Amino acid sequence: MRGAWGQGLRNVGDTTLRIVERIGAVVLFLGQILRHSGTSFRRFSLVIREIYFAGVQSLIIILVSGLFVGMVLGLQGFETLQSYGSSESVGVLVALSLMRELGPVVSALLFASRAGSAITAEIGLMKATEQLSAMEMMAVNPLARVVAPRFWGGVISLPLLAALFTALGIMGGFLVTVIMLKVDSGAFWSQMQAAVDFRHDILNGMIKSLVFGVAVAAIATFEGYEAPPTAEGVSGATTRTVVSSSLAILALDLLLTAFMMKGWN
Amino acid sequence: MIHQVEIRDLNFGYGDQLVLKGIHLTVPKGSLVAIMGLSGCGKTTLLRLMGGQLLARQGSVRVAGQELNHMNEAQLYAMRRQVGMLFQFGALFTDLSVFDNVAFQMREHTRLPESMIRDLTLMKLNAVGLRGVQSLMPAELSGGMARRVAMARATALDPALILYDEPFTGLDPISMGAIGRLIRQLNDALGATSVLVTHDVQESMKIVDYIYFVSDGVIVAQGTPEEIHASALPFVHQFVWGEADGPLPFHYPGPTLKMDFGDERGQA
Numbered sequence A: 001m002r003g004a005w006g007q008g009l010r011n012v013g014d015t016t017l018r019i020v021e022r023i024g025a026v027v028l029f030l031g032q033i034l035r036h037s038g039t040s041f042r043r044f045s046l047v048i049r050e051i052y053f054a055g056v057q058s059l060i061i062i063l064v065s066g067l068f069v070g071m072v073l074g075l076q077g078f079e080t081l082q083s084y085g086s087s088e089s090v091g092v093l094v095a096l097s098l099m100r101e102l103g104p105v106v107s108a109l110l111f112a113s114r115a116g117s118a119i120t121a122e123i124g125l126m127k128a129t130e131q132l133s134a135m136e137m138m139a140v141n142p143l144a145r146v147v148a149p150r151f152w153g154g155v156i157s158l159p160l161l162a163a164l165f166t167a168l169g170i171m172g173g174f175l176v177t178v179i180m181l182k183v184d185s186g187a188f189w190s191q192m193q194a195a196v197d198f199r200h201d202i203l204n205g206m207i208k209s210l211v212f213g214v215a216v217a218a219i220a221t222f223e224g225y226e227a228p229p230t231a232e233g234v235s236g237a238t239t240r241t242v243v244s245s246s247l248a249i250l251a252l253d254l255l256l257t258a259f260m261m262k263g264w265n
Numbered sequence B: 001m002i003h004q005v006e007i008r009d010l011n012f013g014y015g016d017q018l019v020l021k022g023i024h025l026t027v028p029k030g031s032l033v034a035i036m037g038l039s040g041c042g043k044t045t046l047l048r049l050m051g052g053q054l055l056a057r058q059g060s061v062r063v064a065g066q067e068l069n070h071m072n073e074a075q076l077y078a079m080r081r082q083v084g085m086l087f088q089f090g091a092l093f094t095d096l097s098v099f100d101n102v103a104f105q106m107r108e109h110t111r112l113p114e115s116m117i118r119d120l121t122l123m124k125l126n127a128v129g130l131r132g133v134q135s136l137m138p139a140e141l142s143g144g145m146a147r148r149v150a151m152a153r154a155t156a157l158d159p160a161l162i163l164y165d166e167p168f169t170g171l172d173p174i175s176m177g178a179i180g181r182l183i184r185q186l187n188d189a190l191g192a193t194s195v196l197v198t199h200d201v202q203e204s205m206k207i208v209d210y211i212y213f214v215s216d217g218v219i220v221a222q223g224t225p226e227e228i229h230a231s232a233l234p235f236v237h238q239f240v241w242g243e244a245d246g247p248l249p250f251h252y253p254g255p256t257l258k259m260d261f262g263d264e265r266g267q268a
Helices: A002-035 A038-042 A044-083 A087-128 A131-137 A142-180 A185-195 A198-225 A231-264 B043-050 B073-080 B098-109 B114-127 B143-154 B173-190 B201-207 B225-230 B234-240 B257-261
Strands: B003-014 B017-028 B032-037 B058-063 B083-086 B161-165 B193-198 B210-215 B218-223
Touching: A002 A142, A002 A198, A038 A044, A038 A142, A044 A087, A044 A142, A087 A131, A087 A142, A087 A185, A087 A198, A087 A231, A131 A142, A131 B083, A142 A185, A142 A198, A198 A231, B003 B043, B003 B193, B017 B043, B017 B193, B017 B218, B032 B043, B032 B173, B032 B201, B043 B058, B043 B161, B043 B193, B083 B143, B098 B114, B098 B143, B114 B143, B114 B173, B143 B173, B161 B173, B173 B193, B173 B201, B193 B201, B201 B225, B210 B225, B210 B234, B218 B225, B218 B234, B225 B234
Parallel strands: B032 B193, B032 B210, B083 B161, B161 B193
Antiparallel strands: B003 B017, B003 B058, B210 B218
């Protein structure tokens, strides 16, 4: 019995050590990306290309999801607020929920599954087919030419996608509550305007999505770059990107929200 | 004699396992040298050591008189501008067209105007007979064509040293002959030095100047193609004539047949 407990404890310790080691490796990799980012800014067309692949091509899923999330928020909020006789405040509920939490978090989760996995698979396959080695032999550093533009493409795309997600979400909420459920349009917008604070709500939401962008892009490029050069290796790396990014987003969200709320008081 | 590549007392391994042991090897300037041996004998590792992708644990690897082991990252990248490498399956960039693949190094390392890059790229493609496929993507090429495009890319900046990793693998006899001829022609036309890692004896014997045989991480034989062809060494004889059995047994060491199929199973 004691042996089983000991073994269990050892397994927990090993797993914790592995996770900490992995986080350390991602942070070191992030440092390397930053060190090799000069090319990305000197030749910004490389980053623009990645913004297209990571950002523009994620637009459909982000916009549609934003619209639906906003609609559901509107419905749920209306239902709850009506019982307190304050259904006009539904605009505030929709806007604050989206700007502070759902916009940054859900768009980051969607971005990790749509673009993060694609970045990992692309870099992993480039490694498996020796394209990264070929680049090294052509005296071109893959960190500067392949990894850094994808990283910055992700970092720049995510806050923009989160802003669009939030905007479409508010439109979804408006459609459901004002057009369908006949909440007063003036009350919907004016209460939202009065309640939303630029620094507390909009800026903090943008900071969150920027931090999530750094985390997702760093994890996605790291997993691709470190993927074993086999089909199984690339597939495992893609899965790890989605799982690790999602957990990182949720953990960072808790951390950032705690810090931001402390700042409000 | 001036050597483009000079390897002395080289030991290299992964973890505790030594892959290359006490390698001495020289490649004279302007020559075409083959390194032959069975799969997994350390040939490709040797090639990667010459390109500075791996660094020797012990011993010296000198390319154009420069010791690779003492170079920092920037110096290694500077050295690689003088080296072209053809990978086993071409390793073309799949998101770039044939033209952009060949022009890649010119755009990265030179400030040539785009019109000149266009002319140079088409000349390189013409040299490998593939000017007509410039707008295709790598996925649209056959194995042999991809290998030839990769050769055009490897020689884009007229390197002093060209490294070929298994250039004949998976090719039909016609493509094999074409690639072999191109390797020789490019070496002579560019005044370069080439190192060819291969286990294709017949094709490489036609084009190379000198051959090193590697087995179990050690150079076991060397000589001109004629000397190798006439060699009485059992390993070389078995390899050159493609005999199934000899000093290198057909069967990988394992339990006896009886252990696996017969009476002794379960008695151990």
